Amino acid sequence: xxxxxxxxxxxxxxxxxxxxxxxxxxxxxxxxxxxxxxxxxxxxxxxxxxxxxxxxxxxxxxxxxxxxxxxxxxxxxxxxxxxxxxxxxxxxxxxxxxxxxxxxxxxxxxxxxxxxxxxxxxxxxxxxxxxxxxxxxxxxxxxxxxxxxxxxxxxxxxxxxxxxxxxxxxxxxxxxxxxxxxxxxxxxxxxxxxxxxxxxxxxxxxxxxxxxxxxxxxxxxxxxxxxxxxxxxxxxxxxxxxxxxxxxxxxxxxxxxxxxxxxxxxxxxxxxxxxxxxxxxxxxxxxxxxxxxxxxxxxxxxxxxxxxxxxxxxxxxxxxxxxxxxxxxxxxxxxxxxxxxxxxxxxx
Numbered sequence: 001x002x003x004x005x006x007x008x009x010x011x012x013x014x015x016x017x018x019x020x021x022x023x024x025x026x027x028x029x030x031x032x033x034x035x036x037x038x039x040x041x042x043x044x045x046x047x048x049x050x051x052x053x054x055x056x057x058x059x060x061x062x063x064x065x066x067x068x069x070x071x072x073x074x075x076x077x078x079x080x081x082x083x084x085x086x087x088x089x090x091x092x093x094x095x096x097x098x099x100x101x102x103x104x105x106x107x108x109x110x111x112x113x114x115x116x117x118x119x120x121x122x123x124x125x126x127x128x129x130x131x132x133x134x135x136x137x138x139x140x141x142x143x144x145x146x147x148x149x150x151x152x153x154x155x156x157x158x159x160x161x162x163x164x165x166x167x168x169x170x171x172x173x174x175x176x177x178x179x180x181x182x183x184x185x186x187x188x189x190x191x192x193x194x195x196x197x198x199x200x201x202x203x204x205x206x207x208x209x210x211x212x213x214x215x216x217x218x219x220x221x222x223x224x225x226x227x228x229x230x231x232x233x234x235x236x237x238x239x240x241x242x243x244x245x246x247x248x249x250x251x252x253x254x255x256x257x258x259x260x261x262x263x264x265x266x267x268x269x270x271x272x273x274x275x276x277x278x279x280x281x282x283x284x285x286x287x288x289x290x291x292x293x294x295x296x297x298x299x300x301x302x303x304x305x306x307x308x309x310x311x312x313x314x315x316x317x318x319x320x321x322x323x324x325x326x327x328x329x330x331x332x333x334x335x336x337x338x339x340x341x342x343x344x345x346x347x348x
Contacts, residue, residue: 001061001198001219003098009217010133010193011183012061012071014204015176018080019050047082054086062090064196065126070095070188073122074133074176080120092124095132102181103155122187132188138287142259146300148187154179155262161226163202171228172202179263181208185266188257188289189214207236209270211296212286219272239269239286256274256333258299258314259288268331270310273299274326280306282318290318299329 042143044050061071071092087094087131090118091121098121105117125132154177158188161178163171181204189195197205200218202225209216210233220226249264261267269286282302290302299314307317315333319326 001057001064005218006062006063007066009064009196010066010069010186011070011189012062012065012073012198013181014057014071014073014197014201015174015201016054016057016073016075016079016083017044017050017199018076018174019044019082044142045193050079051082052088053313055090058083058090058092061196062092062126067126068131069126070130070132071124071126072184072188073124074100074119078114080122084122087122087124091127093126093128093130094124095134096123097121098123099151101151101153103153106155108340113185116153121184133190135187135190135287138289139183141261141285141287141289141298142186142257143259144259144288145301146257152183154183157204157312161231165224172225172238175202176204178208178262178265179203180264181205182212182286184210184212185212187334200229203232206233210236210238213238242282243323257288258329258333258334261299261329261332262286262288264336266336267320267329271320273320273329274319275306276319276326277304278326282306287305290314 044053065071071087073080073087075083084094084097099118100121101118108115140146142148151164151334157175162175165171185195187203189212192215194215194217195205195209196217196219198219198271200206200220201222203218203220206216206218208228213289218229220229243286244285267284270282271284272281272283273284280292282292282295285291287294288298289296290299291307292302295302295305299318300312301314303312303314304310305315313329316328319331320332321327
């Protein structure tokens with residue numbers, strides 16, 4: 001980080017070590033190490049050494065951020081409170097704490113505490129006077145025209161998204177889901193902004209940044225993680241559509257926001273959608289909005305405007321093509337609602 005010039009990045013996303021070893025939580029009751037973790041992964045032996053390390057990297061982050069830049073840092077109860085205090089000591093201005101609620105958390109190994117089913121993200125501006133970016137309309141559109149709340153219900157990284165080593169084990173113990181980074185970057189950055197991840201891991205931040213047409217810098221000391229991240233970024237394609245905002249209207253609330261389908265990768269930005277008879281079409285945006293010429297909005301708004309109708313159920317009106325057949329968007333919503341859970345040994 002010290003090799004980078006001051007005021008050179010627009011946003012930082014940091015997923016630092018969780019300080020688990022100090023609390024004796026790297027091992028199961030049978031004394032076996034938790035999946036993917038070794039003693040070097042989280043190497044701090046006292047609060048003072050962890051705090052010193054935290055202060056060092058946060059100081060560099062603040063130097064690297066432009067005046068109006070923002071920082072996101074994620075953690076669990078092991079470390080997030082210490083990080084928050086140091087953030088404030090260094091002059092960062094906390095904007096929100098966001099709760100990432102996991103739909104499929106790992107049960108508590110010893111059965112002596114509540115299941116830890118969430119992590120906390122702190123979103124902070126570089127300083128109190130920063131004119132920070134918040135893409136309010138994109139977040140509202142992602143949430144089907146309802147103001148985005150600070151509690152995010154997103155599943156753990158599972159299935160083919162979860163990178164594994166040659167033995168079939170999870171390559172990284174706390175790989176974050178792309179849906180989480182999609183929301184973070186869409187909320188607080190613009191196309192061509194520069195995003196820094198000082199704990200890049202297997203490259204989730206970099207891959208999502210590339211997909212959303214942001215520039216990125218990733219720093220990672222573990223050779224296997226770095227190699228996996230490079231390959232992952234090379235396989236990632238940038239979207240070919242611009243982000244769009246939507247206008248606030250009343251709507252009939254569906255069980256799942258359409259933006260969740262985009263976040264989870266069930267339908268890609270740039271996908272064309274049609275009515276059943278292919279009389280009208282629109283394009284899916286990265287924020288879950290649709291665009292059809294000059295018309296932009298939610299799946300319900302755009303469907304209504306194109307039909308000159310007072311309302312529209314976008315879930316049943318819009319179709320997408322799959323293997324030569326047109327399928328309703330609602331089939332994807334049903335699929336997302338029915339996705340089986342997974343387990344994960346650590347906050348991830």
